[in-house]
Amino acid sequence: MVKSTPSVDVAVIGAGPYGLSLAAHLRARGVEHRIFGELMGSWKHNMPPGMLLKSYPWASNLSDPGSEFALKTFCTERALPYFDQLMPLPLSRFIEYGEAFQKRYVPAVERKTLMALEPSAGCFRATFDDGEIVHARRVVMAVGLHSFKRLPHQAAHLPTDLFSHSGDFGSLEPLDGKEIIVVGSGSSASDLAALLYERGVSVSLVVRRSQLEFAGQPRPRTLFERTTAPMSGIGNGWTLAACAKYPQLIRLLSKDLRVRLANIKALGPLGGAFMKDRVIGRVPVWLGRALQSTEACDGKVLLDLIDASGARHSMRADHVIFATGYKVDVARLGFLNPTLLRQIRLVEGAPQLSAHYETSVPGLHFIGPASANSFGPVCRFVYGTYHPARHLAGHLAAVLARFQPAPRVRPLDRTVMP
Ligand SMILES: Cc1cc2nc3c(=O)[nH]c(=O)nc-3n(C[C@H](O)[C@H](O)[C@H](O)COP(=O)(O)OP(=O)(O)OC[C@H]3O[C@@H](n4cnc5c(N)ncnc54)[C@H](O)[C@@H]3O)c2cc1C
Incomplete structure (x- = not known):
């Protein structure tokens, strides 16, 4: 009305x-x-x-x-x-x-x-x-x-109760008692993996990259560090410092450069500094495994993964969370x-x-x-x-x-x- x-x-x-x-x-x-x-x-x-x-x-x-x-x-x-x-x-x-x-x-x-x-x-x-x-x-x-939200095309045919995106969760309660796989290497992936693990949920983290990287713990910086890579509101280094301070000048750059800066590698994917100790040595992490396909089978989700040597791995869970940005x-x-x-x-x-x-x-x-x-x-x-x-x-x-x-x-x- x-x-x-x-x-x-x-x-x-x-x-x-x-x-x-x-x-x-x-x-x-x-x-x-x-x-x-x-x-x-x-x-x-x-x-x-x-x-x-x-x-x-x-x-x-x-x-x-x-x-x-x-x-x-x-x-x-x-x-x-x-x-x-x-x-x-x-x-x-x-x-x-x-x-x-x-x-x-x-x-x-x-x-x-x-x-x-x-x-x-x-x-x-x-x-x-x-x-x-x-x-x-x-x-x-x-x-x-x-x-x-970005989801991998491999998820397109899965029943909706078998998968979600990391941005679908305010409360993690609906995941209690389930076996979960989190796919991704950024901060949402490591946050979710740590928080689920700490709730007693059975969770594994699957990462395509060969390493899971985290931001460094904040600490007082030397004069040399402050000069060569000044701190800014979005990260350290002259490029980020310029981007943080002069967005109106960034707009004047060529389209390619602007888009590259918008997605600058220095900003990730990167786990949060305080999450490293809550993930490493606690949550099972499978590195270097790229998603090939997914399948629903008897109410579970099966992931077909491939590693750098070309070997195939199959993983099964009640639910997969794509922390894919x-x-x-x-x-x-x-x-x-x-x-x-x-x-x-x-x-x-x-x-x-x-x-x-x-x-x-x-x-x-x-x-x-x-x-x-x-x-x-x-x-x-x-x-x-x-x-x-x-x-x-x-x-x-x-x-x-x-x-x-x-x-x-x-x-x-x-x-x-x-
Ligand atoms: C998991 C995660 C962690 C993050 N952590 C950080 C961090 O630590 N530090 C940081 O600086 N940034 C962080 N970010 C980035 C952060 O999301 C953005 O910096 C910030 O939220 C952008 O603010 P915003 O106001 O544009 O959008 P949002 O905060 O997302 O707000 C969007 C608003 O739009 C409203 N809305 C949406 N659609 C409609 C509609 N159709 N009608 C009416 N209202 C609508 C929503 O209700 C909400 O009020 C994080 C992002 C994610 C996903």
Whole structure:
């Protein structure tokens, strides 16, 4: 049922770190907007409880207009332990921080799901799951990664109860008592393997690479290290430092270079620094085994694997979890109307964006991981929220001000007598 058709200047879709940060800046600038989505939804439902953040606490701040509410401030105000670099930050603490940020800066998050977005007479018509239709001059997509889960083609024919993606788990309870194989070599794979093992679940980790790599434990760095490979919000080294600091310059590089930087090898696949001891020597790890095919057999899943010598191995489990990452592909955003989708110019599946995070469809913007092919790898991290929040909020404030009608002076306004 159609509830109403109000209009708004800016609709922000997504209430994770990127959507919240942008909304905080829009509010501070007096830009009329609404923000939709579940508050920190991906962090609550698509990451396993007990996970530790991979980013340093100092690099896990949401962006507020006065740069006043960093994670450190949040922890200090509540007398919670905080060490800039040496603390593994639990997922639950980061969610609490996001919720506190929302209460302070973005009071009006609307928990609704966008079902359809279409062009409509110079603006956008957005239909939500409760039936409400909103007309917006500008739409900013901050929908994160969840729609872009990557699964191997070998899983396509398996019954859905036999396999899942690492992003399908908020709680790990449904896996209790099962025999599980996790496939993958990145942080999601090692996190899930360790957390399942610690719950008493029978779990093995299957890795295509010949080694399982983990980030180094944080430690004080020498002057030489700091000079030759400076630390940045997304990793160490001059290239990452430049990407973290100057996303607007990355956009000016050639397409090939930008895409290469967005997927830069230095960023993984890599297990989290604090997970190494919780995996190695505890979880059975099968290295150098590439997936050839899968088969369902008597309610179990059979994996056919091949090693570097060409030898075949068969593994059986109740359930396999593919921790095989994400690949941005806007065509998978089911709410995008086909006409709109056809008009969005793409760079390897991701939208090609202007300096104002705008797609080739005027008024439609993307921020967060979907903008990495234009603005570089910093957009894949919470650390990157600062740039679109400041820059896009400023841009929207400027362009939308042009649309505001000049205030009309009514006679009564001029002569209000006591
Ligand atoms: C397992 C895992 C661990 C990670 N760990 C780290 C880390 O330690 N440090 C780090 O910096 N980054 C980490 N990342 C990357 C992190 O996901 C991104 O940095 C960050 O979440 C991007 O924020 P976002 O606001 O763009 O998206 P998200 O946080 O994913 O938020 C998406 C929002 O969009 C909403 N949404 C989606 N679809 C719709 C719709 N149709 N209608 C309405 N709302 C919708 C959701 O409800 C949610 O509110 C990790 C990613 C994964 C998968």
